[in-house]
Amino acid sequence: MNVLYFAWLRAKIGSASEDLTLPEAVVSVGDLIGWLKERSPGHAAAFADISCVRAAINQEFVDLDTIIPPGAEVAFFPPVTGG
Amino acid sequence: MNVLYFAWLRAKIGSASEDLTLPEAVVSVGDLIGWLKERSPGHAAAFADISCVRAAINQEFVDLDTIIPPGAEVAFFPPVTGG
Amino acid sequence: MAVRVQAERFDTGVEIEALVAGNFAIGGVTSFTGYVRDFSTESGVVAITLEHYPGMTERMLETIEAEARQRWDLEAALIIHRYGRMTVGEPIVLIVTASSHRQAAFESAEFLMDWLKTKAPFWKCEETKDGSEHWVDARESDDAAAARWGR
């Protein structure tokens, strides 16, 4: 599954995307965040304040409870700041 | 004194401006209209419906009661229709 | 002050470029260009002629431009209004307003257009396919738009 990071989440994690195989226990976006936080100190820093993190699945905004469908593109980013 | 006509007032009167010497009894814009109406059938037609006529003195909108100052430029035109 | 009353066509892009050039305080520019649209199927109108009151027009446009600058924090403003005969597709009027903030640019442009449509001393004569001409009456919807600004 492809996970994308934008703006300061990308900067903190040090990567714009990761191709990941999720464990079965990871079902929702919130689960995914909990699992990603364990991957590195950078991930932990990026997701430290969840109120500043927004998510999209297959390019649609979603909230933390949303179930991740198989083969989804999941993206994490800060609140948008416009042009 | 210079009197200017615009749009259909000009068309009805057949002239864009007239250099006129007013009789002493003509004091206000309303007086002037009454006097102009006597000048020709075109003038009479132009001023037939006074509710469709607007006036300016020295390029400022005025109403019928306004006293005409000496040497003024008086203009008559329909309500403006913009660009 | 940037107010022009002219018979010649203008180019919106060139005018915006010239107004903005070198002013780095500008964050947003709003333009409005009004065109002669094709009324011919509805009414047979193929051209319009705008008559104006030379001198009074420029004075009034300068006054309203100054008022817009007073109401909004503008970096630059431009009003161009044409007179004379214009055919379908030709530009008639241009408003450009520039500000550090977009809201000021939008609102002032709309304010100036509403004013131009209702208060500027222009009279419109329409010319139909068969060559006849008639003077257009003032429109109430434009007065209502202008009334929003308390004028």
Add this chain to the structure above:
Amino acid sequence: MAVRVQAERFDTGVEIEALVAGNFAIGGVTSFTGYVRDFSTESGVVAITLEHYPGMTERMLETIEAEARQRWDLEAALIIHRYGRMTVGEPIVLIVTASSHRQAAFESAEFLMDWLKTKAPFWKCEETKDGSEHWVDARESDDAAAARWGR
């Protein structure tokens, strides 16, 4: 549909011209161009970099452009939004809306800009004179502007 997300600069005048050309139903065209303004005296910012979500940005812009066309009777509409690094004076974003009536052109342009400022997936990073960079936080005043449209 006319939506472009690009790194390259654009020319407001050229874009307006291309959008309007040949459509004689257009009575009014509103444009809004947003520029990088010079914040350097206040904050030392000399350039910004806009990051976006390729694919999602285009989809969202197409959706909002379609919504504008539904809300207002538009003859044409264009959204161009740049990404990447831009310095003071460069254009960032362009909205052009064309309608037979000026009110529709103005309102839809303002609607689209308010939306772009608050909902489009762009993230702004500011670069100061000393070479340091920081990501900009979302602004509440822009949210308030967008809320006017009930979104």
